[in-house]
Amino acid sequence: MPGIVGIISDPAVAGNQGRIQQMVSSLATDPAYEQRTVLASELGVVTGWVGTRHGCSGPGIYSHPQHHTTLLLAGECFPSASEAIIEHASADKANDRCHWLLEEYARIGEQCLAKSDGLFAGLIIDRRAGRVLLFNDRYGMERIYVHEARDFFYFASEAKALLRVLPEVREFDEDGIADFLSLGFTTEWKTLFRNLQVLPGGSILSFSGGNKVDSRYFTPPEWEVQSRLNADEFEQKFPAVFKRSLPRYLTCGSELGLSVTGGLDTRMIMAFLQEDRATPITYTFVGESDALSPLDATIGRKVADICNLEHHIIPLESDFFADFQSFADRTVFHTDGTLGVTGAHEMYYGARARALAPIRLTGNYGSEVLRRVSEFKRFELASGLLRPELRARIKSIIEPTPIENSASFAAFKAIPWRLYGNYAANRSEVTLRTPFLDAEIVAFACRRPKELRGSSEPAARLIQKGNPRLARIPSDMGYLGEDAGRLGKAFRYAWNRSCFKMDYYHTAGLPGKLSVFDPALDQFASRLPLFGKHKF
Incomplete structure (x- = not known):
């Protein structure tokens, strides 16, 4: 899976180069992956990068000879909406799109990270x-696993890279x-x-002269303390915030794929594609x-047709089932068991x-951030x-528990903890983008009034x-569509929601003691065409 690895020690140890090669090779599991290593022996640093190169992303190592700095990057790091920063970036040049970070670092130091956006992990070597x-990144979605030993600090985008060279961590953690x-899933950045720990989102670890300083360039309370908007203000300002944020995720159009569902979140993205061509x-x-x-x-086809976009159906075909063991093994391996x-x-x-x-653009996390669909269940x-x-x-x-600010709880706990495994599996194959973790959108969602929690309006x-035209097509839950009046809309939602829950129980099984009725539900489902509309 794409990522970065490294060993930092004081002084530099010759044997670290051999270990870094082992760590790099543990990530380079695809023939399409490139590998690079960087040695800064005067700083006691040896590090490596693994990833894919396509026209938009370029390599994951960037150097600025004038400032004597080198950046290793996993994921994608966008400049924020600040005009002063965007002047440094060109959407058409991969290097320029990340060189802005080194330019800003030269100008204002580590404060440049507060002006960043996207899902990323990185290392800046400042000689x-x-x-x-x-x-x-702010959320910790692009993970950095760390292990600290005497005179050595190890880090990697995947736990397996550290397991490869550190026998002492090859045991399960009982709390995890x-x-x-x-x-x-594991909580509180346990593994x-x-x-082995995971760095919390928004972390900066600074190494200099044999010393390590832990700090944060961002913490969730910065957004949680914002004043709440009333419902009218929120709905009035939301379109402008969304339109301003979306273009950052639409660059490299010739290499961009959009996974379309019957829900609202991908529909929101498609509603504004025309403005950015x-x-x-x-x-x-x-x-x-x-x-x-x-x-x-069915909904995906209709939405794509309205937007005049090429659309494909990707089914689970027979080769998936014939080689299921391999896919299952790879899933556990690439996600470090998450x-x-x-x-x-x-x-x-x-x-x-x-x-x-x-590149896959997705509506993932929109419901969690915007509509409070975030719950932990034992x-x-x-x-x-x-x-x-x-x-x-386990009993202890x-x-x-969701906090008062449900958008913050979703962005900083529910998503990076509970949904990380799905993210890791996807990013092992594609570059994953979502505008619903854009800093401006999440910060705005933290100002959502209580009366709009859970609302799709x-x-x-x-x-x-x-x-x-997109609003005339009902969503998979019955939202939108031609106006059927309040009663008609309520019935349409109740019907679709009921079908969704029945599909869920048919797939996952009935809860607790009701599971004895699973065979009856299977028989019921086989005779009615109501099932199967909400699952794949």
């Missing part, structure tokens, strides 16, 4: 100042395992492995066959999407499966404003 900066078995390839993921015409497929075999389809879809376009494991001490540890876990009105 003139004699220091090294390790940093990540307890989290995973209880919630399906599944002993003595963006023409991405669109596609929709479906199940074994689109014979059942799932809503994602996603299990039930997510194997993500790897398959990612590979098929990459054949169409190397698993109900049979107590006989667990050792008594592990059972007690208190699941994270701001999204629906934004689509109506951007492209009224």
